[in-house]
Amino acid sequence: MSAIGASTLIRARFGIPIDHDAGRERSAQLRAQADALARQLDGTLCAGRLALITGPSGSGKSLLLRALSRRLDRWVAAPPIDHANKAPTIELLAGSIEDRLRLLGACGLADAHPLVTPAGQLSDGQKARLALALAFEQAESIGERCTVLVDEFCSTLDRATAASVAASVRRLVRPTCRFVCASANDDLIEHLRPDVLVYVPLEGTPEILTRNDSCAHIPGRSCPSMSENDSNETVGTPQGESVSARAPLTTMPGSPGCITEPRLRRRSSA
Numbered sequence: 001m002s003a004i005g006a007s008t009l010i011r012a013r014f015g016i017p018i019d020h021d022a023g024r025e026r027s028a029q030l031r032a033q034a035d036a037l038a039r040q041l042d043g044t045l046c047a048g049r050l051a052l053i054t055g056p057s058g059s060g061k062s063l064l065l066r067a068l069s070r071r072l073d074r075w076v077a078a079p080p081i082d083h084a085n086k087a088p089t090i091e092l093l094a095g096s097i098e099d100r101l102r103l104l105g106a107c108g109l110a111d112a113h114p115l116v117t118p119a120g121q122l123s124d125g126q127k128a129r130l131a132l133a134l135a136f137e138q139a140e141s142i143g144e145r146c147t148v149l150v151d152e153f154c155s156t157l158d159r160a161t162a163a164s165v166a167a168s169v170r171r172l173v174r175p176t177c178r179f180v181c182a183s184a185n186d187d188l189i190e191h192l193r194p195d196v197l198v199y200v201p202l203e204g205t206p207e208i209l210t211r212n213d214s215c216a217h218i219p220g221r222s223c224p225s226m227s228e229n230d231s232n233e234t235v236g237t238p239q240g241e242s243v244s245a246r247a248p249l250t251t252m253p254g255s256p257g258c259i260t261e262p263r264l265r266r267r268s269s270a
Contacts, residue, residue, distance in 0.1 A: 030060055031067070037198070037206050038067035041180070044208055045196050047145055048175040052153075052192055053182040055200035061182035062151050064200065068180065074146035076138045078131035085120040089130055092119055093137055106168040107133040108161055124156045129165065139177050146177060153181035154188060166191035 010016070041064075045051050053061045069075055085092075089109065093100040104115065108129040114122060119130060132150060139148050154162035166188045173179045181192075189197065200206045 030063060033206070034060060034063045034067040037064055037200075037208070038071055040208055041068060041196065041198060042071050044210070045178050045180070047178060048173060049195040050170060050173050050179045050192065051181075051196040051198060052188060052194035053180065053198040053200060054184065054186045054189070055206075056202050057184050059200040059202050060206075061184070061200055064198070064206075065149055065151050065180070065182055068147075069149055072147050074142060074144060076135050076142070076146055076148050078128075078135040078148075078150045081119050081122065081127040081130055083120045086118045088116050089119050089122065089126075090115040092130070092134065094141075095137070103133045103137055103172070104130070106172050107136070108157070108165040108168070109133065125158070125161065128152075128154070128156045132165070132169075136172050140174065144176060148173075148177060148179045150179075150181040153183040155183055155185065159185075159187065162188065163191040 041051060053064055055061055069077075089104070090097075090100055093103060101110075101115075104110070109115065109126060114126050119127070122130060135148050135150065139146050154165055157165065162185065169179065169181075170193060195211055197209045198206060199209070
């Protein structure tokens with residue numbers, strides 16, 4: 001009897017289809033799911049608001065971000081920082097020195113030394129923070145409604161720095177800008193305080209939750225309560241900004257200007 005390949009054994013053990021056509025069908029299903037979820041997220045997230053996509057590695061967070069980018073007319077991504085870039089970090093941004101320091105400081109680059117270090121010589125974590133600052137600068141320069149998309153948000157940072165950057169990012173989101181990030185680190189929920197949370201499991205149906213919903217079903221997590229400052233926020237929603245392609249939308253109390261689809265959750269009629 002011929003030896004059975006290791007990959008075949010793994011497929012049989014974990015129920016992964018051996019037929020390549022079945023594998024392609026699965027990939028097509030995941031893409032269709034990402035497209036549908038991107039449509040829902042685009043219709044749910046208001047201008048001036050922030051969304052976090054979280055879930056285990058390999059669950060399809062990046063696939064969802066790419067699907068969302070295909071729906072948008074104006075979007076900005078954090079640019080990669082080439083290791084050969086010899087320009088000092090501070091020189092990569094435009095505007096006044098005060099504006100540059102404001103953006104870099106909010107993104108976690110407040111120390112003087114990295115500001116004058118060639119960008120290509122920064123650590124991976126510092127490059128990620130610089131890329132985030134460049135993305136927000138580009139969004140501000142557009143001057144129209146746009147969406148900032150960041151994959152692997154704060155994934156290369158230590159948890160203390162990640163928490164600080166996540167808290168600062170909320171202050172960078174302007175009324176004309178939406179911010180959507182993806183991270184497997186669900187501890188960012190407490191610090192980022194997203195207006196919309198997208199949970200993408202490895203198996204099962206992804207969910208979109210707003211600030212009023214409980215995310216206790218996410219392993220080890222529960223959504224923090226809105227602070228007094230949160231409840232007093234009044235970010236307007238430009239006409240036509242949040243239009244769902246699937247179902248009528250309703251305004252959720254306690255989340256000013258934000259909307260959610262009734263289909264996304266099961267609620268008691270009591």
